[in-house]
Each structure stands twice: as C-alpha cells, then as structure tokens.
Amino acid sequence: MSEQIKDYKARAQQLVSQMTLEEKALLMSGNGAWMTHKVERLGIPSIFMADGPHGLRKALGPNTADSVPATCFPTASALASSWNPELIGEIGAALAREAQANDVQLLLGPGNNMKRSPLGGRNFEYFSEDPFLAGHLTAAYIKGLQGQGVGSTLKHFAVNNQEHERMVSSSIVDERTLHEIYLPGFEIAVTQAQPWAIMCSYNKINGVYASENHLLLEDILRDAWGFQGYVVSDWGAVHDRVKGIMAGLNLEMPGSGDVNRKKIIEAVTAGQLPESRLDEVVAGLLAVVLLASERRRSGARFDVDAHHALARRAAGESIILLKNEDELLPLETGGKKKIAVIGAFARDPRYQGAGSSQVNPTRISNAYAELAAILGGEERLSYASGYDLEGVTTAQLLEEARQQAKNADLAIVFAGLPDSHESEGFDRSTLDIPEGHNRLIDAVSQVQPNTVVVLMNGSAITMPWVGRVKAILEGWLTGQAGGGAIADILTGKVNPSAKLAETFPARLEDTPTFTEFPGLNQQARYGEGVFIGYRYYDKKNITPLFPFGFGLSYTTFAYSELSFSAPSIQDTESLTVELKVKNTGKVAGKEIVQLYVREDKPVVSRPDKELKAFTKVALEPGEEKTVRFTLSRRDFAYYNTNLHRWSVNPGRFDILVGGSSRNLPLRKHVLVEVAQQEVVSLSRHSLVKEFKEHPKGKEFYPQLVGVIMGGATEEPGSVKRTPEEERARKKAEMSTLVFAHDMPVYKLVLFSEGKFSEQRLNDILARVQ
Template identity: 80%
Template sequence: MSEQSKDHNARARELVSQMTLEEKALLLSGNGAWRTHAIERLGLPSIFMADGPHGLRKSLGASVAESVPATCFPTGSALASSWDTELVRQVGAALAKECQANDVQLVLGPGINMKRSPLGGRNFEYFSEDPVLTGHLAAAYIQGVQGEGVGTSLKHFAVNNQEFERMMSDSILDERTLREIYLPAFEIAVTQAQPWSVMCSYNKVNGVYASENPFLLEDILRKEWGFEGFVVSDWGAVHDRVKGVLSGLNLEMPGSGDVNRKKIIEAAQAGQLPISRLDEVVTSLVAVVLKASEHRRSGARADLNQHHALARRVAGESVILLKNEDHLLPLNVSAKKKIAVIGAFAKEPRYQGAGSSQVNPTRISNAYDELAAILGGSERLSYASGYDVEGETTAQLLDEARQQARDADVAIVFAGLPDSHESEGFDRSSLEMPEGHNRLIDVVTQAQPNTVVVLMNGSAVTLPWVNRVKAILESYLTGQAGGGAIADILTGRINPSAKLAETFPQRLQDTPTATEFPGLNQKAHYGEGVFIGYRYYDKKDLEPLFPFGFGLSYTTFAYSDLTLGAASIKDTGSLTVQLKVKNTGKLAGKEVVQLYVREEKPAVSRPEKELKAFAKVSLEPGEEKTVSFTLKPRDFASFDAALRRWSVNPGRFEILAGSSSRDLPLRKQVQVEATQVTFPKLTRESMVKEFKNHPKGEAFYSRLAKVIMGEPSPDAGQVKRTPQEERARKKADLSTLVFVNDMPVYKLVNFSEGKFTEQMLNDILAQVQ
C-alpha cells in the first residue's frame, strides 16, 4: 500500500469514527443513479460516477442524446485487436481528461469478462477470450485513467458471460476453471494497477450472488490479491443488503432510498451486523472518496480535437487485415481507377455498441467522405447503399450495387451487424450477418472480381463468401474516427498491424458452448471447463475460420534465434526468453510477437498451449530487433483443485513463439524441476492408486493392492500354461488391478470380507499423515 493510500485510509478511519450509524448506512447506498452521498457536517463530499468504458457517458437525462458530448474511442473488441498496452494507456488518459473536464470522479470500466461464446451480447465491450491479453490491456487502461486522477471500476466481477437472464443466472463451474480462465484477468489488473473500484456482477457464482459472495469479494479480491479500493454493485445487482455488507460489498448503486439503509441500521442494532465490520466497509469507500476529491481539477478542459486525432490513430492500430489476395490492398491512389463504395455503413457507419457504453460522440467520420478527401474529391468514387438500417435488401438495391461494381475497377463493400443484432441486455442468436449483407456481397463479387469487404461488427461473424473476395478488413466498432482510419488503411497511409483477440469459427456448431449457450432456466453450466476460445479449437483439432492472434500486414516478418536463459529451471524461478523478428518487406510496419507455453506431459487435461506474453514491435524495412520476455513460475502452473493452489507439474515444457496461435515457427524446450511438491492428504475416500504416488503412502500400496489381488501361489512359477493361457492370466490380473486402483480404500474392508479390518485401515492412515 502506498503512503498516499495509507494517509487516505487513516483520514477515512478518523471520519468514520465520528459518524452516526445512520450516516454510515447512508454512505453505503448511492444518492440517485450516479452520485455517492455527502456528509456535509464532516466535510465529506460526494463523487460522481459515469459509464464507460470506450468513452465518457455522463448522463444528463434518460437517452444517450442527453449525455455530454465525448470522444467515442474504439470499443473493447477493436481496442484489444491493437495488442498495444501503451496505446490503451493513452486512451485511458484521454478518457480521464474528459472526465476531469466534466467533473466525473470515477468511470465505470474497463469491462474484462471472458468471451466464453462468440454469441455473447456484450462481447463488443470486452477485450478477449484470453485472460493474459485481457489482464495486461486492462492494467494499462486503469493506469492511464488513474494516472490523470480519475478512478476506474473494473467490471463485471465475476463469471459474467451471458446477457440472457443476467440478473438471476447462476454460473456453475469448478474452481480450476474459475482460477485459470475467469479470474486471471481481474487478478492481473488488480495486482498491477489497483483500480479504485471493482464492480460486482449481477449473476450468482456457484449458487451465491456475486454481490454477497465472500469467497470472491473477501477471500480472493482482498486477501489474496490485496485489493485496496471499494466494491460497487452493478446497477440493481443487490439482493440481501446485509449479507452484501458482511461479504465485502461497499456501495449499492443506484440508490434505493431508505429501503436498504433501514435494513443495515436494524441489523447493526440487533447485533447481526458487527459495527466493526460496518466501519471497515464504510472506511474503504470513504478512502476512495477522499482520494477522488483530492484529485479533482476545477476548471479542467479537454482538447477534443486532439482526442479525435488519437481516436483515429487508435482505430488505425485496431483494424485487422484478414485477407489480401493478389496484394489488392493498399489501393493505388495515384492510378486513375474507379472505386465503387457499396453498403450503407460506408456513409452511416456502425461505430459503437448499444447499451450503457453508448457515447454521444463529438463528431463522426465516415469512410466514404474520408476516401474522397484522400483522393482529392469524389469524382473517382461511386456509391450504392445496398441495404437498409436493419440489413435488409431489395432487388432494386442489389441491381444498383451490381451496376456500380461492374463499372468500377475495384469494389469496396461495407457490411457487418446492425445495432439491433448485438447489444447489452440480450445475446446473439446466430453468428451470421444479415441476409441482406451476404446477398449484397454475393452480387458484387459476381460483377467485380476485385472486391474488398470491410466489416463493422462488435464480435465474431461467419463469412460464407470468404473465398470469393480478395481482401477483408475487420474493423470491429472503431469509434467516431473509424471512417478516417479505414480510409487510411485502404489507401496505405497506415500499414495494418492489428491481430484478432478472439477466434473466428467456421460455424456456430464448432464453438465450445454450441450446445449450451446461453444457459437456460437460470443455470449456466460451464461444462467446457478451461477449453474456451483457441484452447478449445486446439484441443479438438478444429480449423477455425481465422485463428486467435491472426492478422496480416502490407509487409512481411521473419522470426529467428529463439534462445532460453536456461535449459532447466526450478518451479520457483523465472526463465528469460529472447528471439529476433525482422521486417523482410519493403514497408515500415508493426508485428505482434506472441509467446505461448505448452506442457508436454501434463498430469491433468490442459490446453495444447496458452498465451503467456506478447509485445508489439515497430520495424523499418530490413530492420531486425531482439524481443525479450520473462516467464515466471505461474506461467507453467495449473490450479490444483485438491490442494487449492497453483502447482507446477515437473517435466518438459515447450516455449513457442510466432505471429498467431496457429503460426508458431520458433520452439524450444525447458525442463522444470519441482521443489514445492505437496501431496493431498490421504483419507478413507482416497483411491488405492493415490497411495502409489504419495511419498508416505507408496510403502503401503502393494499391501493394499494384495487385499484383492491376493498373494501369488508358491508354485505359481512351476505351473505350465500355454501362451494363450498366460496372456489371458495377465489380462485378468491387469483388469483386476485397474479395478483395485480406482477403488476408494475404505471399500477394501468389505471386499476382503473383514480380513482387512477397519483398524488396519486406520493404522495405515495414521502412518501416512
């Protein structure tokens, strides 16, 4: 804890000691939709919270149009595609400056829930299917915002992966899956960046609402990770307010008037809520209020022109080149070629998602106008809308598009998902784009062989025409300046460098949750375990449409010279990894170097490989750079559910490096030696085979096995058997041994008909403890 944090906590404790019970209860519920309560007699002000995360949404009324104008940056799915932590940090800083200018002390973001299914209605707002990429981007975002004196609220904690019945759904999963997939991004963000606030989710986790879950809010968040801020409920996520206080939920939002305030007061007066616990929860909140008030900048102004320019630069780093056959892109703007711009999104772009993250932009650029500006006018451009606002088309609209495509030298089709297809509040029912968009692309490709498709969508879609177009740009939702960024990439003013932060499947049936998403009847069973995203496609050996980490460039890169700092390390040590990457093309560009780890002979079912580190490298033509990473013990570990801790299985691990999860040309092995091997306690319920692999139990294994197998006959070696009889005997012995090994040890008493007694079993168990 920093000295400044200690000072805020000390001041907060002093103020809380002077508060009445009623004042403490007052503070734990919001003052309306966006503010905390002030305690004027103690000089404690209120703070104002506003929606994010890709732009400020300070509400002035019921609709988005009534929120303050603010820079709309690319949404989470686009921003993550940059794989650029420094760029994300700059976005956070700009967002904070607009918060300061609008007297907002805390922004509700970033959203970092895992993309368990590509159908998740809020996937546009989240970063990735991978917790390591998500965690480091979130940490950078938080550092950027809080470095400007504005707080963040990391959300939604935890296991909040569907919109359907989100206020009541129960996320049911084992602890290993929880620890390896759904918590690490939060852990990285909390331990590296210390957000001022964490927002708990609506859903239950294994039967307990997140808003009153002591395992999540107290044991993990505060005790394990050292979280110092306050926990706020998602808006309306509170159920039992007293249980929430006892479990570590500080602030209820929005305010509930005196409804829950009375319950807190009555519970405290009845002794059901210890005053010491109440004071602790109030103090954490007051400390952040004091910190926020201290960083308030009266009269602050934000340079919105500068932020629009940043939004354009960020969008340019976030657009992914998925295909570029015959080097159709970048377009040769000096050649006097005619360009058909087709699709209503070219002039009326879909640039952000719907729901609480919706921003009232300061301005909006579109690709058609930006292309015209780059070309020096619209004389070489033609246009056809192709479809209406819902993505529906008509024969007339298709005929117009066909004619424009036929008369041009190249056609650029803008397509994707309309607003009505994905939003907070509901999940998608299909991975397909509207039929009108797909029909439009079919018509254009029949008329024009040189067709480029620019996608505007918040999350993965299927592309049935992928083999019939020459080039594809995935722009996601690129914010208010996305039109300019897309034009920059189409014309080569920017060399694309983005990579997919999620897998694009061939079809919905290939996805890990195809048979059970969303969870119905208020139950979401996470039966796929740790195998989401690329982990699933690797394990099932399924070929995705486009793999995790994939993205092309207008230049080329070569990887070489992978070196490890040691051939063998202990499970308490670290490993330095170095490699070289060279720009072998003719244009300056950026490459995202990705590092994965694979356990060769895992003790439990593990993914084939997992992302552990990444870096974005800028290279001039012919330039080569050395990239270094440091892998830590946790990068080799899996979560041991029996021991309830992270554990490294000793053995060989493979280090893989390259440009995507399916393109890893560099590989080397390292041996990891165990120094902290801990074995689970042997009990009556332990299986016989568990004794064999236990340092104290192995001495008793043969004795336990012989209870069923029996002692070999003294004349066994003298019995003459035919080869067939010998094979049959060995097969029978093996079958019996397998049966015995999987048997709980207490069953030996019954199977031996009492020859192996309860006392014998107890004596053995006493000796192995």
C-alpha cells in the first residue's frame, strides 16, 4: 500500500508546482466537518472522511440517527478478545465495502491507544493494554480495509490515554516508556500496513501538542518508520497552524474557514514559513487525495445480510467464558429445564459505545429473542427486567426477579454498564457496575444456585458476586448481532474461544495508575513507566480478578514438546520455536496459544515477561497440531535511553508458552549473544563504575577508583587486627568503593584537591573515545 502512495507523490508534486499560495493554504484545512477542498482549476477532487472504528458513521446531520444505516460490528475491546487477525481483516474489508457504497474514501479508525487505566472512558474503542497484540490486530484491520480501496486513519497518535481535559492535558512520559509501551502498537501498524492517514491526538506529549510535535510526526513517524501518508488533526486539535505545518501536520479538521488560511499566507509572505515546507506538506496530503479518489467504486453495494452474519460470527469469537462451575454451560437445547432470563439488557441490549463511534445499525438482535429461536419458542423462558436502562432497581423489580429465578431451573442475569457510565468525552470514576445491577445479581443468586451472569460492557469491571454465581460470560459491546452471538455461546452452537486482551483487576486500588489517573491540572504523569496492565500485576505479584490472556472453553487443551531451532543464537539471528497443542476434550474448539519472553538478568528494570507471539488454533476432539513461532532481535530487546535505540543485553532468556499470562506450562531458555557489543560513550559525567565494563575505559578504572580509595586498601597481613577490627575495615573499604563507583568522574578532581587534575581527566577521556 505504501508503494501506491509513492506512485502518486510525483503527480502531487507536479500539481503543487502549479498551485497559487492561496490554493495551497486552502487544502490545509477541511471543507466543513468531513471533506477536503477541491481545486477545480487543476482538477483536484475532494475526498470524504467518516467515523467508524466498528461501523460506518457517515453523518447526514448532528445526531447518530441522522447517519446512514450501517452494520455495527463489535467494538475494539471485544474484537481484541478474539485474538484473531484474520477475522479482524474480514471486518476491515466489510467496513470498506460499506464505505464504498456510501462514497466514503477514508474511515476514521482504528483506535490503537494503550489501556493505561481500566477507567479510560474510550477504552471500548481500543484493542489492548499490550502494544504487541494491539499492533498486530490493528495492522490486520488496516490491510482488510485498504485492500478494498478505502483508506484507514489510524488514531490517536500518541500517548492519548484519558478523556479528562483531553484537549489541553500534557502526557508526561519518559523516553523508554514512550518507545516500549505507547509507540510500538503504532509502529507495527505503520510498518506492516501503511495506513493512508494518521490522526494526531488532542493532548500534548511532554509539553508539546501532538499537532505541533516534530519529534512524533517527522523524526519518528516518517523518518524512523517510513510513513508515507498524511497526518490529520483530531477534530479541533489544531492550536498554532503554522507550527503544525513545520512539524508535519498536513490537514486541519474540521475546516476553520479562512481563519488559519490567512495565517498560513501571512507566515509565508513574512518569511516565517518557507513555501518549500508548505509545498512538502500539501503534496503529502494531495498524494493520498489522488489515490483515494481513484479507488472510488461508483455504484458499489454491500450485502446487508452477509455483513450481519459476519458481525454475529465476530461477536461469537469475542465473547469470553470467564467462569463455568460444574459445567453449567452450555444449556441443553433439547431439554425441558426452565430458564429465567433476567435484566433489561436481555431485551434492550447495550451493544456499542457512546460518542463519535455510534453507528445507526441495519438491525439489532437481542439475546432473549435469539434464545427463544434456538430453543424453539418461549415455553421454557420467563423474563423480568430487574432494572431500568440506567441500572436503577426497586424492591418491586427485585422481588419479580427473585420469583422468576426461584421458579426456574436456571437463571441468566444480564448486567453491565449503561451508556452514561462509559463514553468518549469523560473517564469512568469507578470500576463498579451500577448498584442496581449488583443488587439484582445478589438477589437472584440467593434464591437460584444455578445462576449465569452475562455482561455487556466496554472495559474492565469489578465483580463482587464472582464467588456466588456459577458461570460468567463477558459479552462486551458485541455490536448489532451480539444478541444472537450470546445465544450461540449459551447454547453451545459456538464454543467460546475468546480471551482477555486486558487485565480485569480485583479492585481499583490494585491498578497501576490508581494514584495518578486521570492526570489533573492539565498534566498526566506516567509514573508507572513500562509497568501497565499485566506487566504491573506480574511485577507486584498481585492476583487480578481475571488475568490478561485468560478465557475458558467447553473443551480442554494440553501443551507439550517445546523445542528451539538452536540452544543459543546471535542477536542478528532469528529463533524458531515449536510446540504441540492438543484438544483433549469432547468438542471442537479453538485455543489461543501465547508466547512470552523473560530476560533472566536485565540491566534495567523490565517486566517479568512480555507477549511476543500468539496464534489461534482450531482443533477437533483429540486433534493435535504443531505451532511454530519465529522470534527476532526486537523480541529480546529493550529501549536503551543512553543510546536512544533498541538494545539486547546478552544472556539467558526464558521462553514461556501457554493459554494465558498466568498459565504457561511450557518453559525453556535460550542464550542470546550480541554480535556487536553496543558501547555508550564515556564523558566527564559518566560514573566511575561505567569505566569498569567499558572496552577502553576498563584500563583506567583502577586509577579512578584509587583516587578515592587512597589509603583505604593495604597489603594483606601488613597490619595485625582482631577479627572484629578486620571485618570493620573491610566494611569501610566496601562502603568507600560503593561511594566511588557512583561518583561522576569529574568530581575526582575536587575530591583529590587537584592531585587528579582536569588535564589528567581530559587525557583519559580522549583515550577512551
């Protein structure tokens, strides 16, 4: 896809050379809310952009109901639980067909920000807390979409992890955390799939707005990753338009009329903005405009029924079986047991998030009607609403629910988060579901021992009743066909195969950002560093409610025979990992195989383990398959802030494989050698101990230590001491050595009162370069 954009660069540059300054400035801002400007004199068309990470939202007016009917697919938090890039690619292709049918050239999605806190108001739009998983799922989405001739607008770049004060807040994040956690998901998506556009976020990064951030938009995005498309602002994210152009922001959205257009013209005229730079930025946008306009398919249509069926299949692969005590599920479809269906969400489901991603669905299914259809009618079913759509219950509603549950053989309670509890625009204040939902589950479980809870929510929640119910389905926000998919899972028509792409903590106080989320006073301090999600829970040895990568099935799987292509490798070589996984149960199922890497003796504080490979394997009962992964240098590396690049520390690395981050039965280590040792340059600010391991500096290490140690060392046996005195002497010597090790070398001049001179220090530094 990047080659396609490159193919249009020459044409774009040729057109730019014919444009007036006014025409160039015109293209830098949108024509209203969704379109770019035309330049009819030169035959330059406009293109249309529309919201839609999980469904097309082509607005015909200000309200969701005014948008075109479109298939509402599961949200990103649900789709990520499928761990299935191929499936997500299919959804991307379907979204493109619907965009083509509605003359939309670029879709504003997918979202690829990390779930730093489970309280993030927009978490339902993002894939994961893990950048490796999120990056590969995002790349699959983009490939599926752009393979059908519709551009992806990857968002929100970057470090956009809270809704509170999102237009002005500054994300204060260190260099290593930025490169190890918040950039890799975007990097994978860009290098593997080349989205036509990237949307920069509202926030600042370390004090600089994303829309004016040269480090992000040029140094990293274009120079390091090779991004070929254009950068568009989030809607209203532009502050200083001229600074934005200098930093690499191509398009301002929505249009600002002639306000910023005049500022661009004035800046060029005054010599503050080189016209050559403006030409570069205009050409970058124009190349994609030309590409996108030529990929239009006039008269395109899509199959509404087929897309609804795909949405149901995708939802079925996204619903997680979190608990199934006594194998209560699946339900017996041919039996006579009475089932109480309780909770308003069963008939009036919450199936999508709130905010700019809201879709006007082509149809909606609900779990109650779909269950009745599978069971052959409503004879075995009863219903009680239990609460209103805001989650408020009453004594009367609770009593009705109790009676229905008491008179049934099994109760299924539908609960979760109403729209008002999670949405774009604000963050959640609690991990709890509404009190009315919790009270309903308690009331039902007290009178019905066989209680199933089906959840409808976009992000992690607490479950104070987890020990009092027998089965739990995480039903997410699974789109317009979610009701049918839930019925498929409950009745065993579909064997659950989804697993958590984010950790469910037991309580808010256990989360890595508990004391720092959301960032207040326009600053969000990322004090937890690289330890978000499972990385934090592992490092702190905290048991979550449900761990990252967890999910049950109606069958069981066994892992065996982990082997490597070699016991040791150079960091320039790849490592092939093989293992076997077998379906040891009685029904067909799919297992998500996860591989994690752990460094044995890191030189910086690293997570206990990190996800580096995964695949989803379909297995018939008794079937066994060989799974193969390939690991490369980056899978063993950390981001070295001294060198400002990725480094590998030579030594032992453990490879751990299994079915979740807390269930990894296969373990084996490999030795990784470094072909060319990376050396940090020594300076007058280097610590004495840094000379000890440096290939040239180690020659001078004894001299440097000797300056501080002075007479602290002596020949063995030169002085007679008691054992206690000798121990005291050695302790003092060790203390002095530690003091010397942690001292910047320039201080040796002061501590020696000039005996170790500035000239001597400079001579040593010259010889170690």
